[in-house]
Amino acid sequence: MTDPSSDHYWLSEFHITQADLERIAAHIRDTGQAHDLTVLARRVVRGRLRHGHETSAPAQPAWAADPSVRLWDPAGKWKIGDHAIVAVTFQKGSDRWYEPLVGEVVNVEVNRVTVQIDALGQPKTYSTQAGHPDDLQKWCRLVEELVKARRGAKDVEAQIEYVILQHGERVVSQLLDALRADERFVRLAGRWFLHELALPPAAPQLAALAWALVGQDAPQPTEALAPLVQPPLAAGDPGLFGLYLGLRERSDLFENADPGQRPRWVLAGPPPGSCTPAHAAYDPHTYAILCLPGQPIPPETVRRLWDLGLLGAILTQ
Secondary structure, three states: OOOOOOHHHHHHHOOOEHHHHHHHHHHHHHHOOOEEHHHHHHHHHHHHHHHOOOOOOEOOOOOOOOOOEEEOOOOOOOOOOOEEEEEEEEEEOOEEEEEEEEEEEEEEOOOEEEEEEOOOOEEEEEEOOOOOOOHHHHHHHHHHHHHHHHOOOOOHHHHHHHHHHHHHHHHHHHHHHHHHHOOOEEEEOOEEEEHHHOOOOOHHHHHHHHHHHOOOOOOEEHHHHHHHOOOOOOOHHHHHHHHHHHHHHOOOOEEEOOOOOOOEEEEOOOOOOOEOOOOOEEOOOOOOEEEOOOOOEOHHHHHHHHHOOOHHHHHOO
């Protein structure tokens, strides 16, 4: 087998293996935290550079011809949900440097594309060739300079960055495809966790959350809903990912307003159970009184008020 320090290895012999996924799962268990694609890709590359070729079976028998993660290209065609490797600028005082980080496209406009950089927890906006014709040349020169500076480096971290810049489309794409195909892993907003560690909320907690969302029209991300759950969720990622899985299971109550796995949630139906209104309401079709202030109403009336779009109005103090 070719030495992993050579380009030939990464071009033709590298595969994400079952052992890679086992080590990632063990790392998530050890830390009790979710990790983004950049962190996981760096761990895989670091392992090859330190320990050599991995001999265990590939995680998947074949890989897609088209990479699921591409090096950022200002002239490329991008759509929401695409994954890109971008050279992110960092500066401290007079020092300026670049690091290759993986992100997901979250917005596409005529002259710019916004990529959510999960390692930073924030978006970066990049212009496209449609708006600035010389951007492609500038980007190519930048990548060439970054690759040249890291080629043959002795420092392991610089070697890792070289591999991700030069061979990231193969390496990170295989990792993303393998994680997606392995049912042990769950992804939320760019970070990966284990199903087995997630602690979903109980049915009464989800019911109470549904009532807390009545009257809110703006979709909310999962992390914004977590503080609303009562009793509180389990701390950290076990509770957050458990909430995500619980919301997914209750499609009768909660609906994902966005495509992909950066969900924002709205109510899909009326919360279960009864409630005590703060205001009176009547049926605009029959003129029958549906509720009076301070008098509890049954679930069937809750449903009728929901269908009429009045449930939020009668609960607002």
